[in-house]
Amino acid sequence: MKRLFSILLLFLLITQTACGDKSDDVPSDDTEKVSETVTDETEPEYVFPNLDWDGDTFTVLNANTTWGFYHYMDFEEQTGEKLDDAIYERNRSVEEMYNLTLEIVEDDIDTNYEKYRTSILAQDDVYDVAYIRCDRISSFMEEGYLYNLLDYPEFQLDEPWWDQVIREKSLIGDKTKLYFAGNDFSLIGFEGTLCCYFNENMLYDLGLETPYDLVRDGAWTIDKLHEYATAGANLNGDSSFAWDENGSAIYGLASYEDSLNAFITGGGESYVSIDENGQPVLLNNAEKFYDIIDKAYSIYNTEGEFIFMNGSGNSHYEMIFKNGRSLFTIAEIKASSKYRDMEDTFGIVPIPKYDEEQEQYYSHRTHICLVMSVPVTNQRPEDTGKIMDTFSYLSYTDILPIFYNEKVAQKGLRNEESIEMLGIIAETRSFDIGEAYAWTEELSGAVNTSVVNQKNNNVASLVESYRSAIEESFKKTLEFMEG
Known part of the structure; x- marks a missing residue:
């Protein structure tokens, strides 16, 4: 999160000259701008694993909404929008790296988990991973439909490219099992704050x-x-x-x-x-x-x-x-x-x-924010861990900064004070475990x-x-x- 706030402070400096044209109409207090020394930080080190998916399709079940959330995980072609194009390039890079074809299957956020359940009950290996509402995940877990992600170190869940608040709050009992995780492959988790x-x-x-x-x-x-x-x-x-x-x-x-x-x-x-x-x-x-x-x-x-x-x-x-x-x-x-x-x-x-x-x-964060899980019908959970960990890492390093800058800070907000506040909101996102476990x-x-x-x-x-x-x-x- 410290790195995330550094990114947002950088955006604040950029937008001091690029934003705020409408706010000139409203006098503002002569307040001293908050300054903070941003330490030299490098991208987290990452070792891309050796993997060949044999040209097969890697399928992700996603959720769309009518509520205006940015739910997109892929695009058929570049659109000219920086965020869309960054997602497109991330996906094509992973496809080439691991010899796979990414397929995103979308269904409504209030019904996609039923499609997920139906595929598991039919023992149909159609989805490699799924993103469903966090308040719908517990029944899948307790019915034995999901892999314990902690059994697969390929999911580097303690790294910053996975949501650490969700991880830490979801570990209960002897803390040896975790059936869902959050990352920025789905951006609803931030937009739903x-x-x-x-x-x-x-x-x-x-x-x-x-x-x-x-x-x-x-x-x-x-x-x-x-x-x-x-x-x-x-x-x-x-x-x-x-x-x-x-x-x-x-x-x-x-x-x-x-x-x-x-x-x-x-x-x-x-x-x-x-x-x-x-x-x-x-x-x-x-x-x-x-x-x-x-x-x-x-x-x-x-x-x-x-x-x-x-x-x-x-x-x-x-x-x-x-x-x-x-x-x-x-x-x-x-x-x-x-x-x-x-x-x-x-x-x-x-x-x-x-x-x-x-x-x-x-x-x-609202209860409709999406979490990721891996169904027991998936025949290659270790390799799935490698692929999703890579997607998580690249989403954290390549997508998140553009999302904050283009989608929220530059286009959504009016002034540097709001962008500063956005950094505080981003740093302090919480998670009510009572909702996730229903x-x-x-x-x-x-x-x-x-x-x-x-x-x-x-x-x-x-x-x-x-x-x-x-x-x-x-x-x-x-x-x-x-x-």
Whole structure:
């Protein structure tokens, strides 16, 4: 991650002269730019293995979405876009290196795992690896459909070109089994990270400072967001804050259910944590967990401060923000591409902390982020490990910098402060293991519905109603892992 932040700082220097033309309309605080010495760092050493795939097809099952994520893993030809062409060149290089033909099979993110399951049950060696939603992987694991990746050192999972947060948080029990991994062959894992977008023009009109310095000073907290959301709520000539697509009311914050999970993660908590013995624990710090929800609830339940709207067109939280109808939105990083032609200037900052005493920021990844697995129908798992490790390495060194620079930083963001914040978000991506192992999927959904949709904060009773079933699922997973 240190190398990743160095890359982002380099992009910041580049964009000081290339970006920010629209932000000239909004006066900014005369703040001292954050400086950081970037140490000399070389690309991680990599020894490409000797491998001949015999000219066969190497097939990857991928997921596409209608939600605007950049899900592409290959292109039939170069498109002229730097990111697309870098992916094309990476793939052709690996094809030539290992004498293989890469095939990417795409299906909808909500159904591709069923296609995966069907192929395994039919004992059909059609997919060499698959990328499916992380909240759908556990059933494949416990039903014996996947290889234990730790049995194959060809997957160098402890190297930086594999997602170390996912690896570390997913090792449970005796920590000898791991059936899925994350890497940047799929870029949804980054685009699916939540952050706070804010309207700089509105902040200026309200006489409020942009949150950049608050982030730098460690003072960007849920309470501070609450304060800003209160200031941003404005009937603006409407008779009420009831949603009207043709109305004028301005809301403090627009978002959807997963914003509550973002607050929980941002506050340094999660539904499940793993103790020093590798055992999962439900609500390890329950008092703080509930206090985070109380703070978030105070925003959700204050008229005008929050609008829950996850519909279509202009009745979607992303568009509410884009159209100047909310001061803030909590949305995925992929939303930045939708704001390229936004009339007002916008910025991004991490999800706020619980309080100023919290040591760092944490950035929540949605449960639909993809993880990689290898089905037991694959007859060449060792060679598959070599191929996917190479793809992971080249994605980390050759694709990720272009993705940040071209897709997100240069084209998606407006100023160097936001690009600096992007570096913080990238460094602090977290992962809730309760979602990946499906321990808390139902509980999390029930809590989100209660707090965000129904404005009911009786979360403690909800947790207790699910506790027995969740702890039984802990035992089931541990028995499988240690069996």
